[in-house]
Amino acid sequence: QVQLQESGPGLVKPSGTLSLTCAVSGDSISDDNWWSWVRQPPGKGLEWIGEIFHTGGSNCNLSLKSRVTMSVDKSKNQFSLKLSSVTAADTAVYFCARFRVVAITTQGSFMGWEKHFDFWGQGALVTVSS
Amino acid sequence: QSVLTQPPSASGTPGLRVTISCSGSSSNIGSNTVNWYQQLPGTAPKLLIYSNNQRPSGVPDRFSGSKSGTSASLAISGLQSEDEADYYCAAWDDSLDGLGVVFGGGTKLTVL
Numbered sequence: 197q198v199q200l201q202e203s204g205p206g207l208v209k210p211s212g213t214l215s216l217t218c219a220v221s222g223d224s225i226s227d228d229n230w231w232s233w234v235r236q237p238p239g240k241g242l243e244w245i246g247e248i249f250h251t252g253g254s255n256c257n258l259s260l261k262s263r264v265t266m267s268v269d270k271s272k273n274q275f276s277l278k279l280s281s282v283t284a285a286d287t288a289v290y291f292c293a294r295f296r297v298v299a300i301t302t303q304g305s306f307m308g309w310e311k312h313f314d315f316w317g318q319g320a321l322v323t324v325s326s
Numbered sequence: 327q328s329v330l331t332q333p334p335s336a337s338g339t340p341g342l343r344v345t346i347s348c349s350g351s352s353s354n355i356g357s358n359t360v361n362w363y364q365q366l367p368g369t370a371p372k373l374l375i376y377s378n379n380q381r382p383s384g385v386p387d388r389f390s391g392s393k394s395g396t397s398a399s400l401a402i403s404g405l406q407s408e409d410e411a412d413y414y415c416a417a418w419d420d421s422l423d424g425l426g427v428v429f430g431g432g433t434k435l436t437v438l
Contacts, residue, residue, distance in 0.1 A: 244427035258424035316370040
C-alpha cells in the first residue's frame with residue numbers, strides 16, 4: 197500500500213517561505229508517476245498547487261508559479277515544496293498526493309491520458325502568522 | 327471562484343438516491359476525464375471515481391459517475407449516513423491560461 201506523509205513547520209511568518217516534505221513509502225518515487233501538492237484553506241475547497249516527476253519536470257498552478265519551487269530527493273524517496281513570500285491567504289492544509297497518469301488506448305490506438313490522484317497524505321496545517 | 331461548478335450542498339434521506347452535478351468547459355471536462363473525490367470531515371480526500379465512471383477497488387457500487395459533453399455527475403444510491411461528506415469533482419485543464427488540475431468548489435452532502 198502506498199503511503200505519503202507530509203512534514204514541516206506548522207507556523208510561518210508573513211513574507212517568509214513555507215517548506216514541506218512528503219515522504220513516500222510503498223512505491224518508488226522514480227517510477228512512472230507524478231507527485232503533487234494540493235492545498236485546502238480552512239473551510240474552503242481544494243486547490244492544485246503543482247506536480248513534479250522524478251526527472252525534475254514539473255507543472256504548476258499559474259497563480260502560484262512565481263512563488264513555488266518543487267524538488268525530488270530520490271535517495272530519500274521524498275519530494276518537497278517551497279512557497280515563498282507567504283501571506284495569510286496561504287494558510288491552509290497542504291496535502292501531498294500521487295498523481296497517476298495512464299495512457300487511454302482503444303484497440304491499440306492512443307486516445308488520451310487518464311489522470312487522477314490515487315493516494316493522499318493525511319495533510320499538514322500550515323498557518324501564516326506573525 | 328472554482329473553474330468547475332458544483333452545487334454547494336445536497337441532501338437526501340437514507341436509502342434514496344442523490345446526484346451531484348459538475349459543470350466545466352471544453353478545455354477541461356469537454357476534453358479530459360473526470361474524477362470524483364470524497365472528503366470525510368477532518369480527513370484527506372479519497373478517490374471515489376476516476377476516468378468518468380470507474381470505481382477504485384473497495385469503493386461500493388452504490389457510487390457511480392457519468393459524463394456528457396462539458397458536464398459530469400456523481401450518483402449515490404442507497405444513501406447511508408456514512409456518505410455524509412464533501413464531494414469534489416476534478417479534471418485536467420488544457421486551457422491556454424495554463425495546464426493543470428482544476429477542482430469544483432465541493433458539494434456538502436447531508437444525509438437527513
